[in-house]
Amino acid sequence: MKTYALPVSILILAAALIVGVFMFNAYQATGSVIAGNEYRLAEIDSSTGTTTLKSLPGSIGSIIVDANGSTGSVHFYATTSAATSTADLIFGFDGSAPEGTYQYDISFGKGLLVEERSYNGQAVITYR
Numbered sequence: 001m002k003t004y005a006l007p008v009s010i011l012i013l014a015a016a017l018i019v020g021v022f023m024f025n026a027y028q029a030t031g032s033v034i035a036g037n038e039y040r041l042a043e044i045d046s047s048t049g050t051t052t053l054k055s056l057p058g059s060i061g062s063i064i065v066d067a068n069g070s071t072g073s074v075h076f077y078a079t080t081s082a083a084t085s086t087a088d089l090i091f092g093f094d095g096s097a098p099e100g101t102y103q104y105d106i107s108f109g110k111g112l113l114v115e116e117r118s119y120n121g122q123a124v125i126t127y128r
Contacts, residue, residue, distance in 0.1 A: 039126040042114070044074055050115045053127055059107040060090070061126035069095040069121030077115065078108035088113075095119045 039061045042053050060076065072095035079088040090106055095118075112127060 037128065039128050042125045042127065044114070044116060044119060044121075044123040044125065050113055052111065052113050053125070054112040056111060057107070057109045058112060058128050060104050060112070061128065062104060063093060063102045064124040064126070065097055065099045065102070066122040066124065068098050069119060071095050072119035072121075073117050074119050074123070075115045075117065077113040078110045079113050081113070093123075095121055097121075 040053075042051070074093040074095070076090040076093070077088045078090050088110070090108060091104070093102075114125065
């Protein structure tokens, strides 16, 4: 009776090696960001209200002001519920801020809620 233990084990080892090579390459960085760790964008455009951007921990990368306004403000809270307490306030952004990119790189642990208070400008938030 012939045994095929050696050829079968060689085939299993070769298959495991091929799978390992493909899995290793899937997580390498393309450019400078690993897949799944890139920033997302949210647009703020002349309105009043609250928006929950994220319900898990993350970070705010920057705010890009496209068109400065003259009134209002935007407040960022580390929560997913209604913004009733200033204890969860991360920071506030004035409506009359000049155009440009403002780097923050601030982390939050409970989620991210954005509250627009009569803001009449245009801005983009980068977060992850």
